[in-house]
Amino acid sequence: MTSSVLIADDDTAICEALERSLRFEGFKVRSAFNGEIAIEEIEKELPDILILDINMPEVDGIQVTKYLRSLDIDIPICILSARDEVSDRVSGLEAGADDYVVKPFSFEELLARIHALLRRRSLNDSKIVSIGELKVDPMRRTVDYYGHSLDLTKKEFDLIHVLANNPSMVMSREQLLNKVWGYDFDVDTNVVDVFIGYLRKKLEIDGQKRIIQTVRGVGFVLNT
Numbered sequence: 001m002t003s004s005v006l007i008a009d010d011d012t013a014i015c016e017a018l019e020r021s022l023r024f025e026g027f028k029v030r031s032a033f034n035g036e037i038a039i040e041e042i043e044k045e046l047p048d049i050l051i052l053d054i055n056m057p058e059v060d061g062i063q064v065t066k067y068l069r070s071l072d073i074d075i076p077i078c079i080l081s082a083r084d085e086v087s088d089r090v091s092g093l094e095a096g097a098d099d100y101v102v103k104p105f106s107f108e109e110l111l112a113r114i115h116a117l118l119r120r121r122s123l124n125d126s127k128i129v130s131i132g133e134l135k136v137d138p139m140r141r142t143v144d145y146y147g148h149s150l151d152l153t154k155k156e157f158d159l160i161h162v163l164a165n166n167p168s169m170v171m172s173r174e175q176l177l178n179k180v181w182g183y184d185f186d187v188d189t190n191v192v193d194v195f196i197g198y199l200r201k202k203l204e205i206d207g208q209k210r211i212i213q214t215v216r217g218v219g220f221v222l223n224t
Helices: 012-024 035-044 061-070 086-095 107-124 154-165 173-181 191-203
Strands: 004-008 028-032 049-053 077-081 099-102 129-131 134-137 142-145 212-215 219-222
Touching: 004 012, 004 035, 012 028, 012 107, 028 035, 035 049, 035 061, 049 061, 049 107, 061 077, 061 086, 077 086, 077 107, 086 099, 099 107, 129 154, 134 154, 154 173, 154 191, 154 219, 173 191, 173 219, 191 212, 191 219
Parallel strands: 004 028, 004 049, 049 077, 077 099
Antiparallel strands: 129 134, 134 142, 212 219
């Protein structure tokens, strides 16, 4: 499955070099040249991992990290910084970053850290997710809603699991296709919309309120 990376760094040379290298390794890559743009890009489409410079104009990397964590956005964050003092590392990690790489760095080391963070997140995906009256258990592959066990197909379960792991975040159709079906469909396909419809019928069978909302022109979001 292709993982997506957002690089946030005001050094265009670093962004371009990382984009080329990461794409060669099979990642989907986007770049942002300051913290404000990085936040906008994340709000448009959540990446699987964020590579984040500390020293950026408008909003710096520490502010971006604190903002994302305040919204319970739990994507892995790897900070890049020319600051190598222990206090700088501590500040980045205390803000909510998962790793801290000092510039200059080797691409091989950064790549190894990216893979390690993605593996760690995959392990975290085995945890039970509880949001309001919704409970998703990935180990047992069960979903309970208002105390009732839902009878879901494999893809319906995978879809609700992805949405529940990213509450209040708009997930694009392309992103859901990649995470749930695991390979690229034509972006014009309506398979996501069809399965969202299936889920809604099962979630709303007893007249419960709609928790999967459509964001026109973008995708879907789970709000309880």
